[in-house]
Amino acid sequence: MRRDKRQIQTAVLGSADSEEPLVLPLEAIELDAFRSLYEKDSFWCGLLLGGCGGRLTTKLYTDRVCHFAHHPGPDGQPHVCGRRARSVNSADHLYVKSEAAAWLRTRGTQAGFEFTQLDGSPIGSVVDIQLEHKRLRVHLDQEVAPVWDAGHEPVLGVSVPVGQDTLIDRWYVHRIRLDSEGTARRVRIGTEAFARPTEWFVLDECEITDRGLTTPAVERIVQARSTPPPSWSPGRTKREPDVNARARALLNRLNEARWAGAALAVQRLGSDLAGLSGVSRETQELIIVALREAHAWLEEQAEVRRNLFAQLDQAVTNQQQGRISSLMVRVNAMAAHNRTEEEDAIAVRAADCVADLSRAMQEQIKERFLAESAAADASTRVGNILRNLQRGEYKVLRTQVETLVRFAETAGERVTGHQARQIEVWKQSAGLSPTDNRTPDDDGTEQMKRKRPLHRQVARRYWIKWYCPRCMADPGKDCTIADGTGTGDLRYVPHDERLQPILDQRKARQQSATRPRRSVR
Structure with a gap:
């Protein structure tokens, strides 16, 4: 079998058959904290990840993403593993089971979970959730095509296609995605309907009802599909139904814009509705109510926007890089356009701050990496030279001992007490002047006080x-x-x-x- 050189980003904790997944941070600065957090744990190429069951270690890099790696084989050769899925999302099926089970327990519901492998599909493509009277089948990828009306409700990953005819016939379908948060992945449930944007919710906003999996968007979709359209009387003028129909269309689009959080679209649609004339009295009343609600919503959004930029400005002042990054994501999503000069200035300062801090952190990581690499390399050289000195392999003793002393200074604290005593013996043998900074140990032995390189x-x-x-x-x-x-x-x-x-x-x-x-x- 050829060695698979793709990087492994996920593992399980504790044992090869564990169901507790985690994702390795990609950046070196985050990996240090990760190692400290899990210093007493072991990482495994889990069987439920399609792995070999071997033990993994973490690899830190500053010039590419960090990743897990197998320990070498007994012969020192790289370990060969046939695991197919290695990316950040390769443990999503374990996260789905963990989060769904916890969510159902808060509602007093128990469920069975199975990582079903249909038609030779790899483990993790499908997760079956068996409830008391319902069954959900989660399709995390396109390996298994969803089957409708087959005794279970499909929940589709974002990459799984669905036809418009299905959306029209079923009124809506549910989607699932997992977002990375630190070393974990969090489940989001989306509801997609024909001619509507997909709305996303956390699990706590969802419910299991007689209809099946339900989100807040489902109620709105069902209500909209169940409400009959307003009737039109042939006795009215020809202009009236055209204006009223346009007003109803604008009202629907206004509601959708508010659901999507599109403030610019809400402003534009509100102006269009306010400019309509010749509508019926009933439609005019609907427009007045909708414009009042839209105005209140825009005021709320404006306040949220002011608070968001104020928080970003404070985070820049305090040099809180992590908070700046998270706030910039919200700012770009909510207020990417039509910024005031003050908002633009805050956003520019935030972007510069993140860039400066990132460069400084990268520089610190590189300095530390170079120093640690030098110390590790020097420590190895110290051991090699000492072994060769004991074997008598050097003809010019003084030169090699001088080299030994230089490497020992670079190795610093990596030189053991035993090696330090050996170095002192060889310095005397080579006729080098003894150092003045020797102190006796408590047990009578001596060791060198090493100068800082x-x-x-x-x-x-x-x-x-x-x-x-x-x-x-x-x-x-x-x-x-x-x-x-x-x-x-x-x-x-x-x-x-x-x-x-x-x-x-x-x-x-x-x-x-x-x-x-x-x-x-």
Whole structure:
């Protein structure tokens, strides 16, 4: 079997047969918090995800999305897994079961769940929910075509097509989608009808009735389809039914615009209705009521809009990046057009703030990643050199011990106490002068106090502006390995020759600031 190189974004907790799913954050800055939250848990390529049942680990990257990965096989080779679904939505069927079961329990209802595999479809395509007198069949993808009037009510994923004839005959169909929230997915139920936009609701807004799954939109659709159209008398003038028919159409569109939250459309339709003349008295009364309700609705929307921009302005002042991002989504959805100058200024400041904070966070992540990579690489080199020294594989002892000391300084706290004592022994054997910063341990042994490496004392945003006299790297460029090979490979950390002038300048400024001023008499 060829190795599948698609990235795994979902797993289950605790064991291979677990039904508790979770989604891995895509960004490195979020993965640190994720690891801290689940540090005592184990991740598995779940059997109910169509996986192999193997254990997973998390992979952190700064230049691409983070993901789960299998542990290598016993032979050290990459693990081969035949799992087909690996993306963020690959555990949606488990989230559907979990959220639906919790929702039904709040209503005192129990249900059975089955991940039905029809016609060879993969697990997770269909979720059957068996209620006491009803049965729902959730189609999360297009693998299984929905069957109408077959003893169950289909609920369709957003990618599952439905014909206009079905919408007309059935009056409406239900949709389902799952939105990502942190490491989880949340269920939304939508109601779609012919010539109407799909309206979405959280599960708490839905009910199970004799009709089946019901949302607030269902009642409006049923009422609209059940109300007979107003009769027209042949004795009236020809102009009257035309004007009244146009008024009724505008009234319907006005109601739909309010349901969809389209303030601009509500304003325009209200103006059109106010400009109609020649309508019947009954229609005129309907128009007056509708315009009064539309005006009140627009006032509410205006207040919501003012509060939204005020919250965004405050979040920018407080530099709350997460809150800024969530508020910007609402602002763009609700007030993308016809902004005032003040609103535009707030939105621009918010966008700049998010961009600046993102760049700063990316820089911090990169600095930390480079430092950790350098320390890990140096720690490995320390272990290798110590083993080779014990085997007597080096002809020039002093040179290798000096290299060993440099790597130990870069490795920092990764050097164990035992390795530190070995390094001291080899330094004495190589004739290197003993360090002055040795202190005895409580048990009589000695260990080195390691000096903090220069690259941990100067942030990247400072040294990247300097020219490197060692490898000739220009400002704005990373240092390259200056070992005479000419490969041009980038170093994990900059050369000390690039960092030392910055530290010297800092020391000079500190001395200047602390130097006592001479009093003038």
